[in-house]
Amino acid sequence: MAKTDLEVHDDKPLTIAEFEAIAKTKLKQQVWDYYVSGAEDQISIQRNREAFTRLIIRPRVFRDVTKIDTAATLFGKEYAFPVGISPSAYQKLVGGDGELDVARAATGRKTLMILSTNATCSCEDVIDAAGGPDAHFWFQLYVSQNREKSARLIRRVEAAGYKALAVTVDTPVLGNRINERKTQLILPAPLSLPNMEDTDPDRSKKPSLNRELLQATNRQEADRVQEAARERGLLNDPSLTWNETIPWIRKQTSTMKVVVKGVMTAEDALLAVEGGADAIVVSNHGGRQLDGVSSTVEALVEVVDAVKGRVPVLVDGGITRGSDVFKCLALGADFCLVGRPALWGLAYDGRRGVEMVLDILERELSRTMALSGARNLQEIQRGMLGVERRDGFGIAKL
Numbered sequence: 328m329a330k331t332d333l334e335v336h337d338d339k340p341l342t343i344a345e346f347e348a349i350a351k352t353k354l355k356q357q358v359w360d361y362y363v364s365g366a367e368d369q370i371s372i373q374r375n376r377e378a379f380t381r382l383i384i385r386p387r388v389f390r391d392v393t394k395i396d397t398a399a400t401l402f403g404k405e406y407a408f409p410v411g412i413s414p415s416a417y418q419k420l421v422g423g424d425g426e427l428d429v430a431r432a433a434t435g436r437k438t439l440m441i442l443s444t445n446a447t448c449s450c451e452d453v454i455d456a457a458g459g460p461d462a463h464f465w466f467q468l469y470v471s472q473n474r475e476k477s478a479r480l481i482r483r484v485e486a487a488g489y490k491a492l493a494v495t496v497d498t499p500v501l502g503n504r505i506n507e508r509k510t511q512l513i514l515p516a517p518l519s520l521p522n523m524e525d526t527d528p529d530r531s532k533k534p535s536l537n538r539e540l541l542q543a544t545n546r547q548e549a550d551r552v553q554e555a556a557r558e559r560g561l562l563n564d565p566s567l568t569w570n571e572t573i574p575w576i577r578k579q580t581s582t583m584k585v586v587v588k589g590v591m592t593a594e595d596a597l598l599a600v601e602g603g604a605d606a607i608v609v610s611n612h613g614g615r616q617l618d619g620v621s622s623t624v625e626a627l628v629e630v631v632d633a634v635k636g637r638v639p640v641l642v643d644g645g646i647t648r649g650s651d652v653f654k655c656l657a658l659g660a661d662f663c664l665v666g667r668p669a670l671w672g673l674a675y676d677g678r679r680g681v682e683m684v685l686d687i688l689e690r691e692l693s694r695t696m697a698l699s700g701a702r703n704l705q706e707i708q709r710g711m712l713g714v715e716r717r718d719g720f721g722i723a724k725l
């Protein structure tokens with residue numbers, strides 16, 4: 328029997344916004360600042376949300392919506408609904424068992440989790456928590472300047488059972504995050520980054536690498552910090568290119584798909600497809616990298632139109648409602664991801680909190696589909712969306 332909303336939510340909060348408000352009261356200031364922050368003037372993080380409000384749903388009725396099927400397939404794996412969890416760093420700072428709780432929740436709700444290179448749990452422990460390789464999780468890769476280190480990591484995550492590498496391409500240098508510069512993010516002593524081979528026992532006494540890089544106010548200082556970080560193999564490689572990097576990654580793995588995360592233009596989407604990427608994630612890193620870029624849902628349109636169905640297109644950024652998921656799917660996305668909403672759930676109540684967040688998104692999507700006359704994901708079409716007409720009164724169909 329289908330679960331009712333009352334059974335799913337026997338207690339509050341009922342919206343992602345409510346989870347966020349509670350997380351704010353629970354997290355330490357520096358942790359909150361780190362997680363909530365976008366770059367510079369917060370333009371792109373705000374734009375991610377605003378763009379959804381500009382998309383207007385054109386519902387169809389009288390379509391027998393007794394049964395709503397939200398199942399989505401990626402790389403041959405069926406997930407219960409098309410909302411997975413984006414990679415985000417240092418999840419043990421947020422609560423509970425960090426990435427282990429997120430993994431348990433994703434498996435519990437039969438969806439995708441992408442584990443960050445900068446996780447506070449090992450890639451092996453996360454797969455174990457998820458119940459083994461059947462979980463069909465992906466691993467997010469920051470390619471290090473120390474390529475041998477990255478090659479070792481790729482072999483390790485492949486052996487652990489990850490099905491794809493999501494290579495983040497929007498972080499050649501760190502975005503200018505003002506909050507992070509003002510409040511220092513500290514990884515307290517027992518926490519470590521087991522996938523990065525960063526075993527420095529004095530780490531918690533030093534400023535974080537992010538902060539050191541962001542604090543450098545002149546080129547000499549920046550070069551000094553970069554050099555120290557390079558020696559420790561902690562820095563992302565800023566020299567990555569389409570010609571070199573995907574072929575190099577492909578050579579390191581015989582089983583994993585290669586996904587490119589952080590594409591925002593049709594031009595790069597085409598290069599990704601031509602370069603052999605197996606999927607694309609349209610993402611502006613939750614507005615944390617280049618401030619002033621478009622919202623991801625705007626970029627999604629040009630990427631979908633350029634890719635023409637040759638590879639799956641995923642999207643993240645500002646998704647906080649099932650209706651946002653509906654809008655992304657209508658524009659042609661195959662799957663959506665959420666970053667911060669999962670963290671707010673984790674802060675609320677560990678695994679259970681993340682499950683509640685996923686449940687809200689699933690229930691809202693399912694209800695939006697029923698109210699729009701879409702019985703399955705294939706029936707969610709671009710024509711079900713419109714935007715306000717600039718030249719007069721009414722809605723222009725997309």
Ligand SMILES: Cc1cc2nc3c(=O)[nH]c(=O)nc-3n(C[C@H](O)[C@H](O)[C@H](O)COP(=O)(O)O)c2cc1C
Nearest residue numbers: 362413414415416443495612613644645665666667
């Ligand atoms: C605190 C934080 C840490 C993040 N860490 C990573 C990371 O380690 N690797 C990565 O590729 N993206 C990272 N991201 C970006 C997310 O994967 C994702 O693109 C973004 O959060 C989506 O936007 P949303 O938070 O509005 O859902 C991070 C985002 C946040 C908010």
Ligand SMILES: CCCCCCC(=O)C(=O)O
Nearest residue numbers: 416445498501562563615
């Ligand atoms: C040198 C890059 C570190 C990035 C850390 C995690 C991340 O992606 C973030 O947005 O923060």
